[in-house]
Amino acid sequence: MTPDEFRRHGHDMVDWIADFLDDTGSGRRVFPEIQPGDVRARLPEHPPSELESFDDVVADLESIIVPGLTQWQHPGFFAWFPSNVSYPSILGELMSAGLGVNAMAWATSPSATELETLMLDWMQELLGLPARFRSTSEHGGGVIQGTASEATLVAMLAARWRVTGGDINADGDTTRLVGYCTSQAHSSIEKGFRIAGIGSERVRLVPHDERFAMQPGALAEMIATDRSAGLLPFFVCTTHGTTSSMAFDPTPAVAEICERERLWLHVDAAMSGIAALELSLRWVNDGLDRADSYTTNPHKWMGINFDCNLFWTADRASLIGALSILPPYLQSAAAEAGAAIDYRDWQIPLGRRFRALKLWFALRTEGVEPVQAMIRDHVAWTQQLADIFGADDRFEVLAPHPLNLLCVALRGDTVESANAATDALIDAANATGEVLFTRTLLDNRSALRISVGARATTHRDVLGAAALLQRLAPAR
Structure with a gap:
């Protein structure tokens, strides 16, 4: 594809997207009348032996792919959770793809790192989050993850590093570790425990009340029982707005227990945390001033297209301790001097996309x-x-x-x-x-x-x- 062809097709695609979003609900089913295998059956079984025109690709997109999609932007979509998009955010995504940078470290793209740090601070301010999560605080800071599932996993890894004094990185011994949540917590919590080497059997499901919220007294009893059995409690996840029922766990009361027992407290507010943009709903932040980590998703209820998860911690030393590996080819003078953040040490993978552009474009051109x-x-x-x-x-x-x-x-x-x-x-x-x-x-x-x-x-x-x-x- 030549630059001129790219320009022409790019203009056409922007027009196509605008028409699609402007007309999402007209004549389209929210969920297609389709059976497994129907889409593949309409596509060639083998790669093309000759090049095809871009117009032909778009024609198949319109006739085969789009009709087989669940229409998440449809006005009749009341399923799962929202996954909204906005025009500025889409353009930010396009610009990220066009710039083609890897934001894994300050040295690999200084602007990408510094804009991301700023966007997390902007969002900390807009959401009314505790100052301990701000990048300028003594121990805290934020990062953009792909999903809340990833955010929860890195919180677990930081927690197990802290409770073992860093020994986990050398010996990998997770046999005594125990974590806690309710049955209403997202399935990614249990998945994270599996990936972190804790295992489903060491996930304690704390009883919930009639509002489907965690019972702090039951949590305290379970922690005591596990300690008496020689186990090592290390992590509690409370949820502010569960996916299943919109339950809010009593984080302030749970925080008292976690502080007393020296457990990491992670708060999952994947969708509902965005409600704090509205001042009258700031109660969704109750207890965050005592949490070790917190996550929410602008790619759900805020209109920043997927993927854009915000994760903050009040203990970045434990997070970096758990995740930092520094081969010679990743070393830089800026990071070694503590003058720059290397976000590769704040997540599971090494490579990173320039996600901050989506937030920057949207906040500057549309605001909240x-x-x-x-x-x-x-x-x-x-x-x-x-x-x-x-x-x-x-x-x-x-x-x-x-x-x-x-x-x-x-x-x-x-x-x-x-x-x-x-x-x-x-x-x-x-x-x-x-x-x-x-x-x-x-x-x-x-x-x-x-x-x-x-x-x-x-x-x-x-x-x-x-x-x-x-x-x-x-x-x-």
Whole structure:
């Protein structure tokens, strides 16, 4: 492809993306009518023997690939969690690809490192996070990870390094380590324990209360039991807005236990932490002033396209101690003098993309006011949904709904019949192609999750989704 061809096709692709995002909900199903293998069956089995035109590639994109996608930007998308995009963020992603730099260390791209540090400080300020997470603090700082799953894993590695005094890097002995979370915590917590060599059997599931939040007293008892058995508790994860039910663990009370027992406290606020952009919702930060690490995702509810996870720690020495390996070809005078950050030591892989550009472009050209307004709308519409379903005696609201997730279920004579009816309602609603919901299980009750978070979703879309569910629900 020549530079002139790149210019022409690039202009066409930007126009295509703008048209796509402007027209996401028109005539498209949220989830395609498709079976596994259908997309591949329409594509050649072997690489092309002759070069094809870019126009032909785009034609196949339009006719084969896009119709086989789940439409995450659709206004009827109420599944899983939002994964929003914005025009400035997309352009930042494009610029990152065009610049083609590797931001693994200050020496490999000084501007990339320093802009990333600044963006984490900007976001610390915009979210109202404790000053101990700022890069200018004595022990803290932030970094952009790919996902909250990666952030949780590096927090675990820092925690196990600290509790073993660094010996873990030499002997790899994790046989006594034990960590804690609730059954409502994200599946990446258990996955992280597996990768970190702790294992699922050493993940203690702390009982939750009727709000699906961790019970601090039960945590303290489990820690004492493990210590008496000769084990070494080292890590606790509380969640601010669980994926399953939007539960908020009582981090201030848990922090007291962690400080007393010398355990690393990590707070996972993958989606809900972004709510702190709205001043009236700053309660989502409760307890962060005593956390060792914290993570949230602008690539969910803020409109910074995937991937862009923000991770802060108040103990960067343990993080770097756990992850730093310095062969001669990575050494630099700036890093050795402590004058620069090498972010390769703050993550699992070596290489890094220039993700900070997405935040920089978006914050400078759009600010946070549009996001704040969207958050306020989504929270208000979710409360309205709770009123609608709460007034319909066929439905039951199964969990608290402080932000933008509502978990509802159909009533039944037995748990089994209620679960079957709820599952059938989810299937029937999704089959229309107008909406997409996902299911979760809350204390053996099947629940329909309504996650209100897509940027394109309007009040009319939310009310339409509620009307659809009421129309499809069986009479009692």
